Amino acid sequence: MRNTIAERIADFLKRYPPFDLLKTSQLSEIAAEVKVIYVEKGKVIFEESQKGHDQFYVVHKGAIDIQRNNNGKIENLDKCDEGDIFGLRPLFAKESYMITSIAAEESILYAIPISIFKPMVLDNQRMGEFLIESFASNTQTPFSKEHHDMLYTGREEAFESTAQLYELQPAHFVKNLVSCTREETVKDVAIKMSQNKVGSVIVIENECPVGIITDKDLRLTIAVGKYPIDVTVDKVMSKPVICYPKGITIAQAQITMMKHNISHICITKDGTPNSKAVGIVSEHDIIVSQGNNPSVLMKAIKRSRKTKDLKNIRSRIMMLLNGYIQHNIPMTHVSKIMFELNDATIKRVIERSILKMDRQPPVKFAWMSLGSQGRKEQLLTTDQDNAIVFQDVKPEELEEVREYFLTLAKKVTKRLNAIGFEYCPADMMASNTRWCLSLKEWKEQFKNWITEAGDDEILLSSIFFDYDISYGDVRLTNELSDTIFKLTNNHKLFVNTLANTALRNPSPLGFFRQFLVESNGEHKDFFDLKKRAIMPITDAARVLILQYQVKNINNTAERFEKLAELEPQNKELYLSCSYASKALLKFRTKQGILHNDSGRFIELDTLTKEEKVKLKRCFKSIHDVQELLKIRFKITAFL
Template sequence: MNVIVNRVAEFLYRFPPFSFLEKEDLVNVAQQVEIQYLEKGEILFPQGEPARPNFFVLKEGTIHLVEKTSNGEEIREICDEGDVFGVLALLGKRPYLLTSKIIENSLVYAIPVAVFEKVLEKNSQVALFFAAGFAAGQVVVRQDLSQGQKARSEFKKPSGDNSLLIFSDQSEVKVSEKVLTCTPETPIQAAAKLMANAQVSSIIISGESGFPVGILTDKDLRNRVLAAGIAPIEPVAQVMTSPVVTCRKSDNFSTLYLAMIRHRLHHLVLTEDGTSQSPICGLISDHDIFLSMGNSPAVLIHALMNTQEVAEMRKIRDRAEQMLRYYLENEVAMDFVASVMTEINDVIISQALEIGRKNLASAFPDMDEVPFCFLSLGSEGREEQLLRTDLDNAILYQDVPEVKSETAKEYFLQLGEQVIEVLLACGFDACPAKMMANNPEWVQPLSVWKNNFSDWIMRPTPEALLKSSIFFDFRPVKGNPSLAEELTLHIYEEIRKKKAFLSFMGQNAMQNPPPLGFFKDFIVEKSGEHKDRFDLKGRAMLPLTDLARLLILSHEVVGINNTFKRFEKLGEIEPAYTELFQQAGKAYEILMRMRALEGISNANNGRYLDPKSLGKIQRQLLKNTFTPIAELQEMIHIRFQLDYFRR
């Protein structure tokens, strides 16, 4: 191996996914690398240009990935040593979403996709590394994929009334450039008068230099002045919020909005250099943010919470589908997308319940006080229902005296019927098996639900195991969650009494045949409506959901229903298998994305896809998501002693 190839290989081996390669494969890749020297100011590839037959690794220097906007250019990513970018070539011939600008003289390794195809075929770890990057919505695939997950978790922390005010980077915020200011010595009353005259809700306090030293808002006047009995002649410095959180006016929407969420701000001060040691040049309010968000979840959720017109709710849910398409096509992270869609679906259910309760109030005056809980089951219970696929839900209510039992049964059944009617009108599909809250069988008091689960656990017939696979993923959406908690505790108590139930579940989890046949090709449907199509749900997703559920139940983990979150938790519980569980979670996210894209593209539930429609790399990435299925099934087989277990 010559000196240059050796140096290339040594460098690449420092970073994933190249650190996963066997020495022979690493040398082969290094031999094919084209070393490019790029000077400051050059463009490696422009936005909109068809993807080249290679991807890139930054050896040294600095490269910015920028997006053209109506206001010029916006920096989306800053590439650092070892970062992999231009990876969209791996997904097929599609244009670059961003322009790569050379900020400092740089050395880049260009790696031909053709060379890497063979690596992807034989090394599932490498394939899943790239696929996980795509699933995480990464434009640049970095050393530690978990950093993307950590960053996205910030957006899910509660902020005000909604915990999911997710945004689109396409948004533009209207900035107030004429900012009201006063000095620290200004009396509180004088500052309030300035705010009243200008009809604004805040005033910035600036020092002699003109730099911001504090901010006073309407809320501060209420809480810190009137409520605290502070004399209005006191200086604003006594009650202002200080120091001030600041950003640059040129910062993108994501940066500004995230700063407001992290610091729980209603107003954000903008300065020339983004610090408090710089002149003030603008102000943003949370109202400005809200107006800028257009077709974002925050706006959709706000609209849903303020209407009970079913036709309007349908229109809003249709808009959510458009937003979903945007997120999927731009490779936004799947946990991010799933959380958003779950929140929207939950709000629709909540509004449907309010509609139903109002409609039934006069006919059932005593029933409104009976505690109940609306349960989502199946994929919606797992927070994975992206498309408006089959509904699976139920109603759980508190046991009532015998004299009221028939009335309660009738009330909650009618309530369930009204909810289902609204959900169907909003575009969701009815469950073919009628596992819905308009079916008397699934509208029951707590005692009956406990008996149901006890029966399924103690007598695990094939029908009972089928119901278990759906009902064990229940999630309280609206109502009294303590009822659901009590039912959960009952389930674990019953499983402790009959540990063999887990082995029955293990057998059931092994029923799904492997996704690939003897010749390593997709097993497709042999006849019927979906002949020659691959069952993405039944052969790939269902095995993973079954396996995750079984393992979580075996560890008695409460409160985690989502499949990829279950695998994440399992990785913490069983460190020896962390890597396998991480691969399984990432594989499931990829499968969710594929199914949702298939469904949106073909206006169906996305369950069946034509393998012939996939490009070579897409086929290989899909095949590699099957690897953890086989490994997990082998683990289950041994752990639950299925060779020795007989019904």
């Protein structure tokens, strides 16, 4: 006889993730074992410290409040409604519940036995990942790495190893570094290289890399007689050292080497020259497989002769991005590769524009990319945000020199616009006199912003905290960074004001019932992902890392990962924020590709249940880090 109740349960479950990933036979098997439970309003399903049940729950009708006791005060963590899953802790580990679930209204629940469900999860990675997301979204510890390990018993995540994705495998690096000091002679270093059979030696100072000497350096300096063989290393070493953290992909290493015309990359603890050197990647270590798309694109960018060529390459880059998103490649890899390709495009445009000028630059300068490109988070083609800093000159020469760089900037921004990077609506571009300044003028500008911190000053200065050099003399931007850190370190009121500003867009934590949408205008009833989610978490990372005067880390996810190292007591929160920043970036990219726009505004009705769960988890992290800001900076009220 047919079990019509089980059929109705199966029909309901298959409408929601992760049950939509199951085969029909598996759904029927589960549905046959489901217990249908009716609960009255106020009924407790399970409570904190209670032994875990042998089942978890799906809301069929009604709503369930998820709560915890925070030092005697009941705090609502979440509200589950139709299709939501809760009570997952026993699926991950034999532990007592850490939250309480209580019926917010009359409800009907489906109780699913863990014994029959868990084997299916272990055979379906996508199901497992969704359940981890769901579990994390209604717990007090949003970061779920430990829960992944519990569910999969320490197994490493499956990663496609096809030739198509070979480029995203981690590049092999040598851990046994051969190093020297600045004061050693080239002869002694050459002997080291010969004895250790290596082609490079890292120059170390306080455990950090300050230079590198390679076979090529010896050929170009010693072999041609430029210096005697007993000269000290600091005279012939290459600097600064290009550094990355562990996990740099083959593709990323390749395009970095081509971009900077180098054959070695130093691996450091945090990926910057300011931390301990732990290894080195050589060109020999990253012999490429066939069809390495990022490398092909990088070569095409460097060989381009026309803006039209770069525009065509840009369309291929977007195809590459779409492929990465479809293959669910980790955003850490995707964002770094896209940054390098974007950065190389900007650099090539500047090179070509200089050739179109009537003369070479009169003084040294640096082109600074701001905003998402400065944070290495620009995946889609968005507005231009850039500026120029040039070497100080005599007062009587200043305007003539500025006019040169303004003319250059107009050529660059025009070509970038033709490629697909829209002009900034606020004209925050190097072609604007306000953003084309000498080093001295920039220092004075930051001093005014920081010491006279009004709303406009805070907005402008926060944008410039995220700059990255795309072309030119890095010494100019380094000196500017040193000035900024010195100024902020001496003006605590400014940092407090910056923290206050970071709280102006509170997290839309009440996701299902209290979604903050636009109330009027072109995007009425749409959700502003940038304003409500991406900006708050970006602003929080910026102000928190500023306290520690950390240089060379502008990316939001990397800032939170660095904060997790600096503040072990808040590690779980910061890692959850790092995850959230990458998840939001991916969500915006998917929406942008889908609708052929910036991905900023979302029509809520188009979201799947799985997407809502992922966003809900991100909102929880934003809420928690904003609470930390309130406490740390003693903020009691804000607009």
